[in-house]
Amino acid sequence: MGLKEEFEEYAEKAKTLPENTTNESKLILYGLYKQANIGPVNTSRPGMFNPRDRAKWDAWKAVEGKSKDEAMSDYITKVKQLLEEAGLSA
Template sequence: MGLKEEFEEYAEKAKQLPENTSNDDKLILYGLFKQATVGNVNTSRPGMFNMRDRAKWDAWKAIEGKTQEEAMNDYITKVKQLQEAASS
């Protein structure tokens, strides 16, 4: 299985993470997913009254410069960590 297929598999698994997954972890996954699928941030930062989208944008911006392959690998690793934490 190639990296892209494995990434897509773990993107599906991420949807089944428990409800109590922290917002910080969700933001990390969001940033890695966007970097892996889109690349560097290509939009302007949302306004200060749009806190949710602003946090998501910041999470994506924080990993700017990672290659798409690095982001895919990091995403897979993070989902595995969260799955292990949820099952223990």
């Protein structure tokens, strides 16, 4: 299985993470997902009256230097870690 296929598999598994997954973890996954699929941030930062989108933008910006393959690999690792912490099989 190639990296892209494994990444897509774990993107589906990420949808099964428990509701009590921290926002911090969700933001890390969001940033890595965007970096893996789109690459560097390509939009301007949302204003302070939109804190949810601003946090997501910041999470994406935080991983901007990673290659798409690196972001996919880190995403897979993070999903595996979160599934194990939740007692679910990776």
